[in-house]
Amino acid sequence: MPEKAAKRQPGSRPSIRDVARKAGVSPGCVSNVINGRRKLDDPIGRAVLEAVNELGYRRNTMASNLRRSQSRIIGLVIPNFENPFFAELVAKLEQRAETTNYRIVATSSREDPETEAREIDELVGWRVAGVFVIPSLSSRALNLVSASETPFVFLDRIPQNAAIDGVGVNNAEACALLMRHLFEAGHSRILVAYLGDGIANVAERLDGVRNAVAEHEQPVTVDYLPTGDSIEGARAALDAYFDHNPKPDAVFCLFNTATLAAYGLLQQRGFVLGKDMALAGFDDSAWMAHVHPPVAAIVQPIEEIAKVAWERLLARIEGDTSAPETIRINCRLEARESLASVETQAG
Amino acid sequence: MPEKAAKRQPGSRPSIRDVARKAGVSPGCVSNVINGRRKLDDPIGRAVLEAVNELGYRRNTMASNLRRSQSRIIGLVIPNFENPFFAELVAKLEQRAETTNYRIVATSSREDPETEAREIDELVGWRVAGVFVIPSLSSRALNLVSASETPFVFLDRIPQNAAIDGVGVNNAEACALLMRHLFEAGHSRILVAYLGDGIANVAERLDGVRNAVAEHEQPVTVDYLPTGDSIEGARAALDAYFDHNPKPDAVFCLFNTATLAAYGLLQQRGFVLGKDMALAGFDDSAWMAHVHPPVAAIVQPIEEIAKVAWERLLARIEGDTSAPETIRINCRLEARESLASVETQAG
DNA sequence: TTTATGTTGTAAATCGTTTTTCGGGAGGAG
DNA sequence: CTCCTCCCGAAAAACGATTTACAACATAAA
Numbered sequence: 220m221p222e223k224a225a226k227r228q229p230g231s232r233p234s235i236r237d238v239a240r241k242a243g244v245s246p247g248c249v250s251n252v253i254n255g256r257r258k259l260d261d262p263i264g265r266a267v268l269e270a271v272n273e274l275g276y277r278r279n280t281m282a283s284n285l286r287r288s289q290s291r292i293i294g295l296v297i298p299n300f301e302n303p304f305f306a307e308l309v310a311k312l313e314q315r316a317e318t319t320n321y322r323i324v325a326t327s328s329r330e331d332p333e334t335e336a337r338e339i340d341e342l343v344g345w346r347v348a349g350v351f352v353i354p355s356l357s358s359r360a361l362n363l364v365s366a367s368e369t370p371f372v373f374l375d376r377i378p379q380n381a382a383i384d385g386v387g388v389n390n391a392e393a394c395a396l397l398m399r400h401l402f403e404a405g406h407s408r409i410l411v412a413y414l415g416d417g418i419a420n421v422a423e424r425l426d427g428v429r430n431a432v433a434e435h436e437q438p439v440t441v442d443y444l445p446t447g448d449s450i451e452g453a454r455a456a457l458d459a460y461f462d463h464n465p466k467p468d469a470v471f472c473l474f475n476t477a478t479l480a481a482y483g484l485l486q487q488r489g490f491v492l493g494k495d496m497a498l499a500g501f502d503d504s505a506w507m508a509h510v511h512p513p514v515a516a517i518v519q520p521i522e523e524i525a526k527v528a529w530e531r532l533l534a535r536i537e538g539d540t541s542a543p544e545t546i547r548i549n550c551r552l553e554a555r556e557s558l559a560s561v562e563t564q565a566g
Numbered sequence: 567m568p569e570k571a572a573k574r575q576p577g578s579r580p581s582i583r584d585v586a587r588k589a590g591v592s593p594g595c596v597s598n599v600i601n602g603r604r605k606l607d608d609p610i611g612r613a614v615l616e617a618v619n620e621l622g623y624r625r626n627t628m629a630s631n632l633r634r635s636q637s638r639i640i641g642l643v644i645p646n647f648e649n650p651f652f653a654e655l656v657a658k659l660e661q662r663a664e665t666t667n668y669r670i671v672a673t674s675s676r677e678d679p680e681t682e683a684r685e686i687d688e689l690v691g692w693r694v695a696g697v698f699v700i701p702s703l704s705s706r707a708l709n710l711v712s713a714s715e716t717p718f719v720f721l722d723r724i725p726q727n728a729a730i731d732g733v734g735v736n737n738a739e740a741c742a743l744l745m746r747h748l749f750e751a752g753h754s755r756i757l758v759a760y761l762g763d764g765i766a767n768v769a770e771r772l773d774g775v776r777n778a779v780a781e782h783e784q785p786v787t788v789d790y791l792p793t794g795d796s797i798e799g800a801r802a803a804l805d806a807y808f809d810h811n812p813k814p815d816a817v818f819c820l821f822n823t824a825t826l827a828a829y830g831l832l833q834q835r836g837f838v839l840g841k842d843m844a845l846a847g848f849d850d851s852a853w854m855a856h857v858h859p860p861v862a863a864i865v866q867p868i869e870e871i872a873k874v875a876w877e878r879l880l881a882r883i884e885g886d887t888s889a890p891e892t893i894r895i896n897c898r899l900e901a902r903e904s905l906a907s908v909e910t911q912a913g
Numbered sequence: 914t915t916t917a918t919g920t921t922g923t924a925a926a927t928c929g930t931t932t933t934t935c936g937g938g939a940g941g942a943g
Numbered sequence: 944c945t946c947c948t949c950c951c952g953a954a955a956a957a958c959g960a961t962t963t964a965c966a967a968c969a970t971a972a973a
Contacts, residue, residue, distance in 0.1 A: 244952075244953085245953045245954075246953095246954095247953070248952055251951095251952090263951095282958090285958050287958085
């Protein structure tokens with residue numbers, strides 16, 4: 220019989236028409252079956268399902284999304300994947316996505332504003348439902364984003380006076396909390412390692428430290444050491460500091476690479492954490508909890524950040540037009556043994 | 567003038583027709599301009615470009631891909647984002663992608679075969695050009711993948727006798743190398759911490775260790791300790807071992823969480839690495855290089871893995887139909903101070 | 914001037930779905 | 944028996960881009 224044979228290329232996947240032909244129904248009908256718009260316990264439903272299995276049919280998501288003009292994809296632009304904080308944020312957001320039948324597409328900007336701009340553009344091209352952005356250093360994202368009608372939410376590094384939703388932690392308060400903790404424990408000579416100027420986050424942390432120092436009654440000595448963002452750089456800066464200054468009671472690192480650098484340096488110089496010297500860092504890492512003695516950390520509640528941010532973006536996607544807001548979440552202090560009191564030191 | 571007004575919804579983005587209307591040309595012509603199929607320094611080209619800017623037009627990637635039936639998207643399914651090894655692999659692959667004008671979509675299976683299967687299915691639905699998979703524990707990926715005509719490449723954890731390309735490291739050889747190193751340094755009582763049975767990777771590593779032991783002339787004592795995959799579990803297992811056994815000369819951890827657990831435990835028990843005890847781990851981490859003394863590691867050359875894997879997948883995408891192959895890349899031993907010789911110990 | 918050739922933009926077909934429209938048949942009420 | 948619903952599937956339109964076919968026009972060659 221000269222039936223018109225399937226004309227699709229041997230290399231390409233079967234389409235809904237192939238399924239329809241095989242099941243002896245129309246493409247629209249197949250679509251209805253697949254999308255559950257009809258009960259499938261009748262002969263037609265079964266025939267369609269069988270054809271689907273036999274041909275190994277998989278719906279073409281591009282075509283589907285195009286037609287319904289919606290995408291259920293959420294973009295996520297982060298500075299890099301290697302930072303455990305970002306990595307965990309990706310993971311938590313992905314978990315949220317799954318429960319809401321969305322999908323996260325994560326890309327990294329490698330801290331490069333150019334790359335970041337390209338990524339955002341690309342995501343908009345995909346007509347994603349919304350985008351989370353952790354801005355790179357000296358990011359231009361804010362400009363791009365304000366023009367767009369795609370919902371955006373900034374995470375972690377929230378630009379100042381942005382007319383865009385932002386979700387992050389209360390950096391200043393967390394740092395003030397830790398400083399007060401150090402003061403109460405009797406530390407009066409404290410070294411604060413910070414990244415450098417220009418990052419909103421670290422600036423906020425520094426502010427928190429300064430405020431706590433200003434509010435403190437007793438006289439204390441606090442030195443501020445900019446370290447750059449590489450571990451090696453931080454190590455060198457700390458080394459130079461210790462060579463030329465009296466030994467502090469405590470070291471507080473405002474970002475995670477500095478904490479590792481400081482830890483290694485203090486070990487090498489023979490200080491015993493929690494006895495000779497206190498150490499604390501912003502951001503927790505696996506190694507900090509498991510070395511001995513464990514290193515105290517200001518822990519960002521990543522799961523909650525993800526939760527709140529997700530709710531915010533979803534609300535926007537669903538049409539919420541209220542004024543943009545910046546949500547700050549409080550950190551938790553994980554006071555581990557590296558935070559010894561001066562009394563303990565003396566004893 | 568009763569010109570037919572734009573009929574698009576206020577909420578949706580401009581289409582190529584809107585641009586065409588504004589520039590006074592046909593959609594096809596706009597397409598040609600945008601895709602550089604005509605020189606754009608003439609009045610028409612300029613008019614189109616201007617209309618594009620004015621309307622903020624961004625090409626709809628879904629529609630574009632649908633029409634050309636190609637996607638330049640590469641899927642990547644990893645067990646999780648928190649493991650630094652996977653994170654770095656994502657980063658390196660993403661870098662490769664950028665230079666080839668592809669795009670990586672990374673998702674995680676959370677070590678769950680169900681989730682993994684869903685992710686793979688979803689990627690196939692997007693008609694991605696190809697997919698990298700780091701299989702989860704007890705993965706069913708192999709079955710799914712063999713049926714599909716989408717090119718797949720397995721990374722890191724390569725299933726045995728798979729009819730699919732795989733790129734990973736030479737686990738056995740690397741471990742044998744380290745063991746020989748320990749033997750040469752005079753260690754004769756060695757504890758090997760391994761994850762447990764069932765993971766191809768760790769099994770290979772264990773084989774390498776066993777082979778080296780078998781080939782060694784002198785009598786040595788090697789204990790094998792399964793630790794489970796959590797840090798806490800590993801810590802507990804190690805603790806129990808040290809309670810009930812004579813002190814070993816060296817500890818070799820076959821995967822990264824165990825290395826951290828062992829490091830913390832040895833510190834806590836007061837051993838000085840590189841003097842009382844040697845420690846080495848499979849997989850490098852930032853903390854290992856920066857603590858004091860630094861911890862030796864078998865380093866997987868992630869950049870090269872990414873490079874080779876990328877080439878393999880691209881070749882498949884471009885139609886290479888040669889027999890599937892498994893490519894093994896050699897690791898590098900980063901012999902840091904934690905690897906002391908017994909002579910040093912004695913001195 | 915005529916014919917061949919090349920250029921360039923419009924119109925229409927197409928990708929694989931979903932959704933709307935439409936028509937035919939079944940079933941119930943009058 | 945007729946009329947009116949109701950249901951269900953086929954047919955066709957639509958999503959937004961690309962690509963092919965084609966017509967119009969210009970240019971060059973004869």
